[in-house]
Amino acid sequence: MKRTHDFAAGKIRTVSQNGTGLLVIANTERKNAITAAMWRAIPQAIHWLCGEGGARVIVLKGDGETDFSAGADISEFPTVRKDTATARLYEADNSKAFSAIRNASVPVIAAIRGICYGGGFGLAAAADLRIAAKGAAFAVPAARLGLAYPADAVQDFVQSLGTQMARKALFTGAPMTPGQLLSCGFLVDVTPPETLEIEVMELAEVIAGNAPLSVRASKIAIRAATQQDDDLLREAEVIGAATFDSADYAEGRAAFAEKRRPVFTGR
Known part of the structure; x- marks a missing residue:
């Protein structure tokens, strides 16, 4: 039976069927950038999928055929991340989202196409397995924005990228290619864009079985x-x-x- 549930006014969508759950970041008009409400909704979505949704594996993806996620929605920063006090509250919600994925009771697979930047990259790093389409673009632009990522997100980068690539990513903010991330072990595989969903769902079905x-x-x-x-x-x-x-x-x-x-x- 197919079950669905929306969060954050439909910007975080979940679907569960035959043991496989989908968590969809749905903000396509802003390259699936993640608003404060969306950050808060991610733990709720994981909880629903692992509980009522009956998922045995979760696929994390961006809505549409273009991007995984451009990261945090910077347009909100003048309000929600304007100083130390507001940033601490905002980053607590970031950390809860990363933790929900990292500590989910079932494996989480990130299906990545297009842009995977900043907080979106952090969500992918917190997942258990990652597969990307050719042409995907990865970056951690904190140093270019003058801010720091939550320490637990940095730990996910270190564990998934390795210490050298994590340092390069965080110190330079420079973009990285799927080939580079496949070589360092961040990615399980790199596929043509048209077969990304097929390969991810085949892997999910094996795990769910x-x-x-x-x-x-x-x-x-x-x-x-x-x-x-x-x-x-x-x-x-x-x-x-x-x-x-x-x-x-x-x-x-x-x-x-x-x-x-x-x-x-x-x-």
Whole structure:
């Protein structure tokens, strides 16, 4: 059954069907720039997809056929980011959006075409997997705007780009190509623009068809390793151990023996 839910007056859209959820940044008239209301809506959208939406994997994309996201909507900065006090409140909402993607209970795949700048780049960096279309353009223009990104977003850049590319991106603000980001491991693949959605959805369908508890345990274990977090490591161990008593493990063994495709329920 297909389920939909809109947030931020329709500028953040969600769709869930057959275990795959879509989170769409929908502000095409401004190259999918993210307003303050949209930043606040992203955690709500992730919560809905992972809960009521029943998503086992989430695809994060920009609306239309042109851009992923130009980042934060700079036209709001004179009001919402005009000084230290307002910037702290604004960046708290940024951080909550990055955290919602990074800590989502299911894998998040960023499907990137066109412009992927600033906060949009930060959202992609917080995702688990990233695939880009040829011709996509990436940049972190903080140094050219005279501001700094939230520290947790910088950590996502370091973990996804590597220390050298993260330094180059943040220190120079210079644009980067899909080829450069494929080489450093930021991207899983680079595709022709016309096949981006096909490849992303095929990957999402594979993940959605696997055992949810197993995938969740793996995601948390990877986070524990990259963040050097002992609490996350213990959580991953608990969830991993629980898989052996799960109905899905029994189903996986039975399906293997019977040479059929398993049907996992997440229990």
